[in-house]
Amino acid sequence: MEIKTRRHISEDEKEGEQPLSPAARLFHSPEFNCNIISVIGLKSKLDPCVIIRGFKETFIRHPRFSSKLVTDENGQNQRWVRTNVVVEDYVIVPEIKLQNIENTDSFLEDYVSDLMKIPLDISRPLWELHLLDLKTSDAENVAVLKIHHSVGDGMSLMSLVLACMRKTSNPDELPSLPYQYRSSSLLTTGSRSDSQLLWLVKVLWTAVILGLNTVCDALEFIVTILFVKDTETPIKGDYRSMKSIRLRLVHRTVSLDDIKLIKNAMNMTVNDVVLGVTQAGLSQYLERRYGEEENKRKPRKMPKRIRLRSALLVNLRPTTGIQDLADMMEKGSKCRWGNWLGYIVFPFSIALRDDPLEHLKRAQKIISRKKNSFGAMLTYILCRIIVKSLGIKVAASIINRMVSNTTMTFSNMVGPVEEVSFYGHPITYFASSGYGHPHVHPRGKPKYGS
Secondary structure, three states, X not given: OOEXXXXXXXXHHHHOEEEOOHHHHHOOOOOXXXXXXXXEEEOOOOOHHHHHHHHHHOHHHOHHHHEEEEEEOOOOOEEEEEOOOOHHHOEEXXXXXXXXXXXHHHHHHHHHHHHXXXXXXXXXXXXXXXXXXXXXXXXXXXXXXXXEHHHOOHHXXXXXXXHOEEEOOOOOOOOOOOOOOOOOOHHHOOOOOOOHHHHHHXXXXXXXXXXXXXXHHHHHHHHHHHOOOOOOOOOOOOHHHHHHOOOOOOOOOOOHHHHHHHHHHHOOOHHHHHHHHHHHHHHHHHHHHHHOOOOOOOOOOOOOOOEEEEEEEEEOOOOOOHHHHHHHHHHOOOOOXXXXXXXXXXXXXXXXXXXXXXXXXXXXXXXXXXXXXXXHHHHHHHHHHHHHHHOHHHXXXXXXXXXXXXXXXXXXXXXXXXXXXXXXXXXXXXXXXXXXXXXXXXXXXXXXXX
16 A cells, blocks of 8 residues: 655655656556566576675665655655665565476466566565576576566666676676667758758758658557557457456567677668567468467458557666666765656558568668657657646546557667676576556467567
8 A cells, every 4th residue: 555644744854755757656557557577587596695785785775776655645746755675575585396396487487477466565665576596498597576667767777777787707897788879960960061051951851851750640649549549459458357367478589699680781770670570570470360260160361451559668868877877876876767758659560571571671661750750759748748737547548548559568678788797696688578558468469578
């Protein structure tokens, strides 16, 4: 239960408090109640004492992980209030009887699935860590980190976790992230050799295209809320039945080198390749599912026109630096934090194609236009305005309708470029996903997450 208070708040207490952002309040609404769960595969047997000591020295020094949610009696004023944290109460080491387990991979999936059904205790800081002495096909031991999404967005949380890690090759150095190229701004459009008139024409034309794309994305967002729904397919679920559905987190590892090879050959980004491959995979999967319809004498053919869209989550602020977070936990300095998220509606082109690279080209064309738009920023601003003017229930209902009228949620995050260790334990994989939003798949299809 939420902690509700009527007492007077002193000035000293107010200094240690922070109000919830509109997005954080949305994540606590009944329509969402979103959590993030991360499965961390380790190359060596874990030492709980070492990890607990590391959490005491780093993780809980972050204000969000040592604060609890407090709500006034009227339910309007929600804020984070610092509290004392006993790390041992948040680190769970279950006793696992390996002799009774036939398949450790299935056991891990079942364990995480059960964990996703249990809500976090909202009367204390909203996180917990499970340490499993369990050897799977791709890890010696496993750690499972569960965090409520109101604590921060995926980029902030990923940066924080990386700030708690170190390079395996040099335990004193923080992980390094790949260099991110930034696109040119309107003011740098064109080359120096262009005449001032030509440069001005290019800037104006770019501004016009940016405005048109923004208007189109805004209209698409509005009609999705009002009446445009995705086609009912074998992978589109009914969010109203999500409470009775057993969720599962399934991860698969693909070669980043293979993705980069395609990226360089096609002159694309990693995101373009991932979206294109996903589109091709969905097309193949739906073709097979329609041909396997039960109780049909004749196999059904996949419809020629399928509306299948994804709500792409977009980070709207510069990534919180790993060094900034490390300094904050070590020295108590301040850095940016919170949920700064916008939405983009991305339409997948579902069809079987003779040339599989056509899927990549189509995905690149769509996402390039989406990038040249302020559509994601508009959704963020709109959400803030609705929360402040109409209240959290109306905002949650609107976002819930938009998300439930699409088929899936899609997001990804950048990881380190070298092998890293989690408090001295080398990591073999890091699989993370969110759940609680109105995207469910009751017919056996895995959820597409980060």
